[in-house]
Amino acid sequence: MELETIKTERLYVKVAEQISKLVKEGNIKTGDKLPSERVLAERIGVSRPTIREAMIALEIAGIIEIRTGSGIYVIDQKPELFPSDEGVGPFEILDTRYIVEAEACALAAARITDEQLQELRDTIKEMEEEEKRPDASEQADMKFHLLIAEASQNSAISAIVKWLWELRNQSALSKSFMARLRKEGIHPSINQHKRIIAALEIRNPEKARIAMKSHIESASESASTYFASKK
Amino acid sequence: MELETIKTERLYVKVAEQISKLVKEGNIKTGDKLPSERVLAERIGVSRPTIREAMIALEIAGIIEIRTGSGIYVIDQKPELFPSDEGVGPFEILDTRYIVEAEACALAAARITDEQLQELRDTIKEMEEEEKRPDASEQADMKFHLLIAEASQNSAISAIVKWLWELRNQSALSKSFMARLRKEGIHPSINQHKRIIAALEIRNPEKARIAMKSHIESASESASTYFASKK
DNA sequence: TCAAAACAATTGGTCATGCCACTTGACCAT
DNA sequence: ATGGTCAAGTGGCATGACCAATTGTTTTGA
Numbered sequence: 372m373e374l375e376t377i378k379t380e381r382l383y384v385k386v387a388e389q390i391s392k393l394v395k396e397g398n399i400k401t402g403d404k405l406p407s408e409r410v411l412a413e414r415i416g417v418s419r420p421t422i423r424e425a426m427i428a429l430e431i432a433g434i435i436e437i438r439t440g441s442g443i444y445v446i447d448q449k450p451e452l453f454p455s456d457e458g459v460g461p462f463e464i465l466d467t468r469y470i471v472e473a474e475a476c477a478l479a480a481a482r483i484t485d486e487q488l489q490e491l492r493d494t495i496k497e498m499e500e501e502e503k504r505p506d507a508s509e510q511a512d513m514k515f516h517l518l519i520a521e522a523s524q525n526s527a528i529s530a531i532v533k534w535l536w537e538l539r540n541q542s543a544l545s546k547s548f549m550a551r552l553r554k555e556g557i558h559p560s561i562n563q564h565k566r567i568i569a570a571l572e573i574r575n576p577e578k579a580r581i582a583m584k585s586h587i588e589s590a591s592e593s594a595s596t597y598f599a600s601k602k
Numbered sequence: 603m604e605l606e607t608i609k610t611e612r613l614y615v616k617v618a619e620q621i622s623k624l625v626k627e628g629n630i631k632t633g634d635k636l637p638s639e640r641v642l643a644e645r646i647g648v649s650r651p652t653i654r655e656a657m658i659a660l661e662i663a664g665i666i667e668i669r670t671g672s673g674i675y676v677i678d679q680k681p682e683l684f685p686s687d688e689g690v691g692p693f694e695i696l697d698t699r700y701i702v703e704a705e706a707c708a709l710a711a712a713r714i715t716d717e718q719l720q721e722l723r724d725t726i727k728e729m730e731e732e733e734k735r736p737d738a739s740e741q742a743d744m745k746f747h748l749l750i751a752e753a754s755q756n757s758a759i760s761a762i763v764k765w766l767w768e769l770r771n772q773s774a775l776s777k778s779f780m781a782r783l784r785k786e787g788i789h790p791s792i793n794q795h796k797r798i799i800a801a802l803e804i805r806n807p808e809k810a811r812i813a814m815k816s817h818i819e820s821a822s823e824s825a826s827t828y829f830a831s832k833k
Numbered sequence: 834t835c836a837a838a839a840c841a842a843t844t845g846g847t848c849a850t851g852c853c854a855c856t857t858g859a860c861c862a863t
Numbered sequence: 864a865t866g867g868t869c870a871a872g873t874g875g876c877a878t879g880a881c882c883a884a885t886t887g888t889t890t891t892g893a
Contacts, residue, residue: 381846383658407873418848420651423874427614427655431662439610439874440855459758467758474701527690527698527769531762538758610855613876638844649877654845670845671884 382417383424389415390425391434394445405435405443464539465591471531472516473584479522480571480579487522491515491568498561513540515564519571519583563589613648614655620646621656622665625676636666636674693822695770700818702762703747707798707814708807710753718753722746722799729792744771746795750802750814794820 393399405411408426412419426443429435436444497511513536520532563586570578624630636642639657643650657674660666667675728742744767751763794817801809 383846409873420654420849421847423651424655424658426874427658428662431659437874438856440872441857442873459761463756463758466756467762470705470759471702471762478697525694525697527694527766528701530690531698531702535758610875612874640844643877651878652876657845668845669885671843672886673844 382421383428386415386417386421386425387428387432390429391432394434399445401445403445405445407442459538461539461594462591464535465587465594468532468535469584469587469591471528471535472520472587473580475520475523475525475528475532476567476571476583477576477580478525478528479519480574480576482524483519483522483571483574487518488568488572491518491571494518495561495564495568498564512564519567522571560586560589613652614659617646617648617652617656618659618663621660622663625665625679630676632676632679634676636676638673690769692770693826695766696818696822699763699766700815700822702759702766703751703818704811704815706751706754706756706759706763707802708811709756709759710750711802711805711807711810713755714750714753714802714805718749719799719803722749722802725749726792726795726799729795750798753802791817791820 390399390405399405406414408419408422412422415422426435426437430437434446436446438444494511494515498508498515516536517529517533520529523529563582567579567582567586570582621630621636630636637645639650639653643653646653657666657668661668665677665679667677669675725742725746729746747767748760748764751760754760794813798810798813798817801813
């Protein structure tokens, strides 16, 4: 049985939609002054607080401008493309990680401390021990990459890497994506991680960069082959 | 004479910012239920309508969910880029831009549209015309780089580049830093920008990458030589 | 005994009213 | 003309009240 969630659309939304419609259809032109809140309230048949709520919504939407003491005016409608705020695709994330983490790794090779190296080795241990439990294993994977980013000693880079991993964990798309990969038995290779550590241990930026690149690349490849075969 | 317009920030905005901050900093976790509107009003010291307006703003922003008769709940947050600790140094920003923007430029070379190319040329025009006024000139500079990031057609990358430039503009350190450079007459070279466009026009990723790298590198160099000589 | 129905408390949704601060424009004094 | 004053209009905010939906508790009935 299919049930739709009942949308008790709030009043202010209806009011806002009504005004917004008038603006879009050209009944109200740019620069026009809307009637005062009190008049609007009376004409639409709602209370002033409701009108205010609607106006705030419209203001946030960039449709009107509220000038205290003066009135409410229609804003110049900018055709501005929607800030494609919605979601970053899993492949976009992988591509970006390929770029940023590789360089972070190269930087880290020159700057990493012995303590941080030890932490990385510990993380590998975690991954080996808990390879059965995918959750914990992925946790360790993320920890590994974040540690390297921090070892680059560039706070902007580590902030970016952290953000990318949060995106990966959070995005619904990426989530189901990773879940599918996991089910297929594709998981981060411990050997690749060890190669990265080896490059860092000898403080060789070139090798470190390459190791990280091939690591992420292999993740991308297994992902895309999976999707291709799926079709 | 420079005068800034006084902004009388409305109360509900302050309330919304306060709540939003609490959520972002983790003081309020996702899924948590906020105190009731009446309690919030009393605790924050504003009236209930004001709280409601703030909640509407937060709901539109996708930070909270309002369930009639039940309460107000914090929604799953999309991760956000923000400086790890206390600020990001100007050199860190430059280093990171060197990495990210170079690759963004290489990607853009393969994916940029003719319209975007034209926009870039227009931006150069702006820079030439307004080369006297440093403010406008820098504005155009930023626009130029953001356009290239967008042309990479990777939303994660363009978000990062945008973030880096915002950091550059915001950070007090970077600000005084840039001010000093400006005073010394060091400003972005238009010729370098033209070389970048040329590489993009022939859709050559390698040349585009190199052009962008040398552009940012020269900025870094002039910056560090300046600091070195200063000491 | 226990599930269903009724109730009560809590919460958001809306309304009405009042007062304040700011804007604006008309009017007045200089 | 210039500037200063003032009143009307407008948005900003507070208060208090009532309604409707939700949720947990109590009562009821088989």
